[in-house]
Amino acid sequence: MKLVKPIILFLVLIFASTVFSQESENTTENEEAEIEITDQNEESIESEVEKLIADSEAKAEKSNGTDDPNSASRNSRLVPLSRRTGFMIDRSSVPDTFVALDLVAENDLSSTQRETSNSIDVREIEFGFSGYIDWFASANVLFALHRENHGANAGEYIFDIHEAFIELYALPSNFRARIGRMFFDAGRLNGVHRHDWHFTNAPVIHKEVFNDTFVGEGAADTGIELSYLMPWDFFQELKVGVFRGRVFGHSHGDGSEKPAPLWTSRLKQFIPITGNWGTEFGFTYMRYHPTTNAQDIDQIFGSDFTVRWFASRIYMFTWSSEFWYKYQQINNAEPTIKQGFYSYVDFLFMQNYSVGYRFDYYSDEFRALKLNRSYIGQSFWFTWRPSEFSYYRVNYEIKDYNQYENIIGTNHVIYVQGVFMLGVHPPHRY
Structure with missing residues (x-):
């Protein structure tokens, strides 16, 4: 403190x-x-x-x-x-380079230190290269050095390939493709790097669905993602992905060979309301094998929507939500069900300042163990952005546990975050 x-x-x-x-x-x-x-x-x-x-x-x-x-x-x-x-094709031109530095100070106001280590750390350094290869394709090669918070490597910094893929633009009949390692398109949050979120930490349902309870950024894998832009009067896109599926979520190992790959699919559409208002909503389905047994299957269903009002550089309002349902069947035992949602609003005012609020709900049911757990969280934040290359944020969280992570009670945690960008970061999706 x-x-x-x-x-x-x-x-x-x-x-x-x-x-x-x-x-x-x-x-x-x-x-x-x-x-x-x-x-x-x-x-x-x-x-x-x-x-x-x-x-x-x-x-x-x-x-x-x-x-x-x-x-x-x-x-x-x-x-x-x-x-x-x-x-103008010029092979002598250099790609865009960038570095993103994410600093977080944290303090558990309840003095239990169940949530944080009450310290300040470099949470992650992300750096890489991006640019056009030619008229047909572009490439992103991103690396990350992040701090582990749990397990045998707690406190250590792990270096890994964040993303490394090429994107093909000029395929026939409105098709596009990404090939390589990527955060695949599933819901709203998984495709956005956490230094670009409106809040400091991921919602619990996001961590649980993507098997990333320690880091919380999401799931990435190596494979191919094919997208098709529908020929309608409004924007509608269908994406189908096939990935290795050896691991799902945060992992530093190669995993075991599975009976089938990870399949992902997402249908999303953008509908403009007025010149300043627009909404995007989508539906996601994922299927993979959590073990080497062909009978063990995880199926994940999700939906999301985002409403955004952008009047000028001074005022902007965002409302975004995700709903997830995960069904896991292992060893022909009673299934495990995880479900929940989060919803947040963020309001930009005076060009450089924004405030926001997020509500989280998560519950799971281990039928074989006859165990039910739940979690309710609330987050409040204030962000100051002196430019598009940096921001400073204060994030206050209230966490109400009912057996989740073997905790009963309420925790109050405050985070102070600073993110700094050097160079040109590849753009995220709308």
Whole structure:
């Protein structure tokens, strides 16, 4: 607690100073100046491109028929390709690089230390490369160094491949594909890295469904994910994935060979309400074998929706929820059922500040053991974003246990988080 109080006081002072400074700025004049500069830059770039194309074509006419590989006629044949595709292929260009640093200070206000170690740590460092290979494909190669909180490796930092995949854009008939290791598309949260969440920690139902109760980020695997954009008037996309399925959730081992791969599927649609309002909702199904026995099967059903209002850079409202049901059958015994949901709202105001609230519910039923457990959680947070490359957050959680993790009672925990970005991070989905 001695460490958390000064950090909170520091953030409060920053908030007060920035509020007064923002009120004295003339935002209208700044925005008009930015628009005028942008228009001038675009016109200058367009004129330069047209001049280069004209010079190249003129040189091609003079040197027509030459066999010189560096001649203007040879180079001019690349111009129509760039005009048609909008792509200038240059293998000498470097990919986008980035580093994301996630710092978290935590304190258990109930003094039980059942929830946290009451310390400050580097929770994760993520770094990698991304960019276009050519007009047909792009690639993401991401690494992560994260801190283990439980088990034999508690307190140690583990290095692993976060994601490494190529994405194919130009497949026929509205098809696209991702091939490699990835956080597969399942629900809303699994495809978003945790440093980009609106809150500090994952909901309990997310941890339980994706077998990631220690780290909580989600499930990733190696395979192929094929998507098809429906030819309707509104946006609707179907994704089907096939993955190795040796492990499911957080793991540093290779796992055992399973009778069948992991199958994933997701149908999602985006429907605009007005120019500033939009909603996305989807349905997910996953099936895999938790053991090497072909009779042991896990089936997971999920649904999600997100409503977002984006009036300007100053105001934005997000409401998002996920519902999950997991049915597990092992050794022909009575099944284990896990179910629950979370729902949160986040409101951005004054361009750099946001507040939010999340409600969690989780329950499970071990019929063979005649054991029922439940959990109810609430989270409140305040976030300050001085720019798109960093944010500072205070997150307060109330956790009400009923036998879950062998705990009965209520815990109060406070987290102070700082995330800092260097370079260009690959964009997340809407």
